[in-house]
Amino acid sequence: MIAHEEEIRRNLCDSDQGHVFAYWDELSAEEKKSLIAQLSAIDLDQVNRLIEIHLATPPPAELPSLQPGPVVPVEGNDPGVLHRARERGEQALHEGRVASLVVAGGQATRLGFDLPKGSFPITPVTGKSLFQLHCEKIIALRRRYGSTMPLLVLVSPHNHQATRDYFEQKQYFGLPPEDVILFEQGMLPAVDRDGRLLMASRGQIFLSPDGHGGVFRAMAKANLFEEMAGRGIESVFFFQVDNPLAKIADPVFMGYHLEESAEVSLKVVRKREPAEKVGIYVLEGGAPAVLEYSDTPAEVREAQDESGQLRYWAGNIAIHAFHLSFMEQLGREEKHLPYHMARKKVPCIDETGELSQPSEPNGIKFESYVFDSLAVARKAVAMEVRRHEEFSPVKNRTGEDSPATAVEDQSHLFRSWLRDSGILVEDENAQVEIGPLFALDRDELIRKIREDGLRGARKVLLD
Ligand code: UD1
Numbered sequence: 027m028i029a030h031e032e033e034i035r036r037n038l039c040d041s042d043q044g045h046v047f048a049y050w051d052e053l054s055a056e057e058k059k060s061l062i063a064q065l066s067a068i069d070l071d072q073v074n075r076l077i078e079i080h081l082a083t084p085p086p087a088e089l090p091s092l093q094p095g096p097v098v099p100v101e102g103n104d105p106g107v108l109h110r111a112r113e114r115g116e117q118a119l120h121e122g123r124v125a126s127l128v129v130a131g132g133q134a135t136r137l138g139f140d141l142p143k144g145s146f147p148i149t150p151v152t153g154k155s156l157f158q159l160h161c162e163k164i165i166a167l168r169r170r171y172g173s174t175m176p177l178l179v180l181v182s183p184h185n186h187q188a189t190r191d192y193f194e195q196k197q198y199f200g201l202p203p204e205d206v207i208l209f210e211q212g213m214l215p216a217v218d219r220d221g222r223l224l225m226a227s228r229g230q231i232f233l234s235p236d237g238h239g240g241v242f243r244a245m246a247k248a249n250l251f252e253e254m255a256g257r258g259i260e261s262v263f264f265f266q267v268d269n270p271l272a273k274i275a276d277p278v279f280m281g282y283h284l285e286e287s288a289e290v291s292l293k294v295v296r297k298r299e300p301a302e303k304v305g306i307y308v309l310e311g312g313a314p315a316v317l318e319y320s321d322t323p324a325e326v327r328e329a330q331d332e333s334g335q336l337r338y339w340a341g342n343i344a345i346h347a348f349h350l351s352f353m354e355q356l357g358r359e360e361k362h363l364p365y366h367m368a369r370k371k372v373p374c375i376d377e378t379g380e381l382s383q384p385s386e387p388n389g390i391k392f393e394s395y396v397f398d399s400l401a402v403a404r405k406a407v408a409m410e411v412r413r414h415e416e417f418s419p420v421k422n423r424t425g426e427d428s429p430a431t432a433v434e435d436q437s438h439l440f441r442s443w444l445r446d447s448g449i450l451v452e453d454e455n456a457q458v459e460i461g462p463l464f465a466l467d468r469d470e471l472i473r474k475i476r477e478d479g480l481r482g483a484r485k486v487l488l489d
Pocket of ligand 1: 304
């Protein structure tokens, strides 16, 4: 071993992680090099801190005081406020001060799709992929506002190359390649119940993406704050790759966020039912927060108000507006996000030295969540939106929140746009698609149909 390797070995042994070298003598030179590279990239102090916090501290006996978070209502909003918000948002878009950022580093495990989730076909008639749909919306916005809004794409080491290949093969769906910026999130090791690092093979430790809260650090690492500032960007519209109904860079939302001088804003919808797998927007000990569904006890999920409605009704649809400088504070770690731990089944090398597929959770993964930034923001605001217009995530292979429901929800929305444009849709179940490049929203469709009638509509509606 050379000096650098010796030091790494000493540090790991001092942290009771010497077992990662158990098979050292049987590794090839190449494998040794790669294990050392992996180990040197880990921040061992951080890992030790995480182990200490999560394995040593007993879970808190009771939740801090909770209240429903204050939300700008979707209905009955002051038209003057909405009008001002729209104008402010449109101005920011015109002036090229808004970027969009999609998080796409996840592994689509529940969907059971091995390729990047963004390449999953999702539109009702032409089967465009999620990425194509998002890119076409951005092209439509760039045309409408005469801007060069970039798209930042968070990927993980697992899907970075496949995502890049996909965009290249599809020629970035017509966006200039320099305006589609892929950047990579960090990885963290997983540990067993005793805090020992799990091994993916005899010569590799197991690593998994550090959660979408890693987006800020990843932006700093990729020098995106300098790059965005250089392009005159001040605000970032954030969304998840899995939602085909995302209203990208919605001017009302962006404008409201700016009018309120918020550092982070979020959109919420009324929860479908207590068990729906969405985080809930609350005040936790007086501070805004999203309680993740997996961490929310049943009595909170099911709590009712005096009128028998869900007390915590505001479901997080993972759409945010950020002030760039706030993201930068998080990225440079002037402000910190906590890590959450999740017990997962992690395929790993067992005590016999063979790879085993556990049937029960055997490992602990650590992730940070982007919405924990609400708690450290100077100001955060939440806006309620209509689910059928803005939220239909693709999570599961079948059943709720699946490709089938996303296709139906898009068709349903487009049928309503057609009806509002005066077009009779006889078949209530007709699959309909309106491409963003033809009409980005209902109002644009109404205007086009009023001006041009149905001329060319058949072709463009399906295009
Ligand atoms: C997420 C939210 C939940 C919200 C719901 C709405 C979290 C922890 N929870 O739940 O509050 O109500 O969406 O649909 O996000 N991703 C990365 N890197 C990672 C992990 C995830 O980029 O390390 C991306 C994924 O590609 C995906 C998104 O983050 O686009 C959400 O991840 P997912 O695991 O699907 O979250 P949900 O459990 O559905």
